[in-house]
Amino acid sequence: MEVKTDVKVQLKEAVEKAITTLLSKAETLEGADPIAAPVVVIQDTPNDKPGDYGTPVAFLLAKALKKNPVTLAAELAKTLELPFGISRAEAVGPYLNFFVDVAGYIESIVRDPLNIPSKNLKVIVEHTSVNPNKELHVGHLRNVVLGDAMARIYREAGYTVEVQNYIDDTGRQAADSIFAARHYGAVWDGIQKYDHWLGELYVRLHQDLKDPEIKAALEPQIREVIHQLERGELRSEIEKVVKAQLETCYALGVEYDLLVWESDIVGSGFLDKAMKILEKSEYCSHPLEGKYKGCFVMDTSHFLPGLEDPILVLLRSDGTATYTSKDIAQQFWKFGLFEGLDYLEFTVQPSEKYLFATHSNGKPHAFAHANRVVNVIDSRQEHPQKVVKTSMAIAGYPNEYENSIHLSYNTVSLEGQAISGRKGITVPMDQVMQEAKSRAADELAGRGILDDLKNPDKVTFQVGLGGLRFSMLKSERTREIDFQWDAALSLVGDNAVYIQYAAARANSIIRKAKEAGLNSDRADYTLLGNLELELVKEIARFPMILENTVRDNSPHHVAHYGLELANCFNGYYNHKDQNQKTDTKVIDSSLPDGLQCARLAVVERMFKALERTLGVLGIEVPAEM
């Protein structure tokens, strides 16, 4: 039999076709101007309404044709060519509703592997990009987890994905830390994690710099370190920090394709090329007098309303570049406008995939050349990111402008307080993960099952970190998150554990069903009913969820879908008939073999859907819990 992916897509096409014939008839009758076909939206019907899917398109037609929507819906229902899996169409008032053919529909979904075709488009996701001078803390968590989930989702949706992590190795913060180590004569003991060790020196230095005299005395020496960094003389120092930071990311299950070193971008000549391009823009100029005399500036007033001063400096009067102009050059490079960077293998990641880094002594490689660029940066950077995006348009690349995406997210506070490394209101990410695992272990121990697990370390890791990731992903990007230990690591309710538990339960059923000799190949789908249909309809929503997630660049759609699917399965599993007896059992020898096997097929498909949903969020399904 023919198995097609999305019934809704087919319905949409069928309705569109019916409308086209209906419209052409209307036109020939009246000889009037062609009427634009309305957009057809197929939606799920409310629970208490007849049908499984429906569309309100008759309203729009009614307006265009100046006819009654009720009669139009009825007419469409009659003329519509039903796609496979749909048994009939019916007008419910002005709505046009569809009833699925239960057996055919379920089989088509259950047997569909849901392979999403390759889009032949490349998207670069840049995330993490933490200053290489201290350990990652809880404030970075949202960035890393959001970026990683988005990368996985793009990959799932058929895009080629390149994950970049930007290393600001010439910045003030890196200089501070390296200087601090020298200044205090500190020697790394080789035991403490290197980034933590360096971070402590950084904090200590900032305590001392509060004294103006000390600051004045040390400032020239720090500047000298910056110059050393710019010349690339301290690269091995920075590499040590980056490697320590990456250990944290790996522990979270996050990997990258490429580290982009700022010093390499600076040394590439991209900046000059980018500025030459912007020279041609009417928005850019070299003021000959006034506040910005001698600078190269951009007038942002046309696209960034509300700034007190719309003039943005790209090149300072001493000729050096500002951060924004470096970002612009880098964005041009990401879209493949510039060539010339070289790359080296930097390290091997836990998955055994190489991590590359830009390097002046490297070799050419097929990085960059993206069709879409997603920069994961918090919402406080909206202005500079808008300038970066707009620069693509100014430079004459409207398509690249459209595909420059600032994945902006609101900040994370810690138990109601703003995170501040200097005030000590923060927690290192390594510690957060450790705490997450130990809470998961406590929970398992409290249930008395910790000792029964074959691999307790793995399970506590999967449960603890799953919860942590989920807490960063379940809200919309624009929402502020207050990180609270109890809520983030809670193991009840609206949480990754809920989904993991449903998956574990399904897995257990599948295992026992196989032990009982059941096999989904023997499924008789005609024996299934509305209970299975509800579950399968939920499974079928996955492609649309992915689509919405890519559209909004917000993984929270996937997180909520996971909860809904798990909830749907739990409801199915617990369903009871009027006599309070479970009527959805898979393994029940009093039932026909074909029914048991069909239910097994549905549960197997549901399990795969859950695994996949959690997978794109970077959350694993424990084999036992």
Place this chain on the structure above:
RNA sequence: GCACCCGUAGCUCAGUUGGAUAGAGCGUUGGCCUCCGAAGCCAAAGGUCACAGGUUCAAGUCCCGUCGGGUGCACCA
């Protein structure tokens, strides 16, 4: 001051880019394991979708205004 984001149940949040009687979790109350995993399920209670106008056959969703919360407006990095 100006701009952007947010305001939905007591709390934390969804709401398929304008459709049918606004949904979850936590908390509260009551029920469900001799039955494939109770980290679960079912039920009850809880709403002027901040407020006031407008557009539309149809507004939590779009537009205008007001109020409240957050963030941003450097030749810093």
